[in-house]
Amino acid sequence: MWKTIKSDISAVFDNDPAARSWFEVAFTYSGLHAIWWHRIGHWFFKKRMFTIARIVSQFSRFMTGIEIHPGAVIGKRLFIDHGMGVVIGETCIIGDDVTLYQGVTLGGTGKEKGKRHPTIGNNVIIGSGAKIIGSFTVGENSRVGPNTVVIKEVPPNSTVVCIPGKIVKRDGVRVNRLDHTSLPDPVIDIFEGLQKQINELKEELEQERQRNGGTRQHDAQSV
Template sequence: MLRRIRSDIQAVFDNDPAARSRFEVIFTYSGLHAIWAYRIAHWFFVRRWFTAARMISQISRFFTGIEIHPGARIGERLFIDHGMGVVIGETCEIGNDVVLYQGVTLGGTGKEKGKRHPTIGNHVVISSGAKVLGSFKVGEHAKIGANSVVLKEVPPCSTIVGIPGRVVKFNGKRLEDKLNHNQVPDPVLETFRFMQKEINELKQELEELRQLQQANGNAGSTQDVKQKAEV
């Protein structure tokens, strides 16, 4: 237990450059408090003391804004940055050295039975507001962009963005340890750019047709004048 507590604290220093001292981390990091409360609740849950486990998880949710079901299985050195709005479902499985940012949901679609929530591999980074919904696996070293909605399996060493999530990097250049949030492609903006390009092309075609019609009209008027002059 003490070894795990030390590794949880070290995970904060490894992932958050703003962490200054162990005292500050222990007493002010809500993500750390939520993980420790989860470990206590999970201890009760596996011994089938379900009500006590849920009470602990709900108290933790009240104080931290992070909801972790006591039935979830979480590995070592999970880091939840800020954490407000994070939800982790009952049958979710999380590997080692995973990073979750605020607003992340690891949930189900409401249609599955049994295993309803995702399995997150080791060294996965899930950015702010991302939703991973369903019973599938997110491969190791995968990175999921902010506000993405992931509904199907994610290959290892890939980067996912968009709604629904799609792979934008896969076994390419070596990925950095952290996802650069400000460099995530915006699929909505790309769609608007494509539509604007189509509109500009249509405007150009209409202008060409108008000019062609005017030229044909002028040629017809000149021909009529010549015919009348000859008469």
């Protein structure tokens, strides 16, 4: 147990340059406290003492602002930085040396039974506000950008950004060049599509008016 606690604290120093002392980390880092409470709740969960496990997890949520279901399986040296709003679902599996930032959601879709939350490989970094939804794997050594929404499998050694998530780098090679100054905006895309349809309807209406005007003029000349 003490070896695990020491490893958890060392992970903070490895990932957070603001960490100053073991005492400060052990008593003030809510992400660390959430992980320790989860280990207690997970022990009760494995013993099928589900109500006690949920009570522990809800107490941890109240104290830290981080919600980890006691059924989730968490590997070694998880680091949750500025963890307020982090949510980790029941069937989620997290590997070793993973980093989660504020507002990350590892969630499920629908009301299906069984494995419904993501599996996060070793050495993955998930940026602030990112949402990983569904039962698939984010491969080891991958990076998920802030506010990215991932809804399908991510290969190892990949970088994912945007909504929905797009792989922009894999094995160190750029896959799709991303212009950070002109990221896609679905709302603007909808308005542009509507404007295009309006312009097409205007052209058709004008053409119809010209045809009708020509017909009336021809009838007048015939008379």
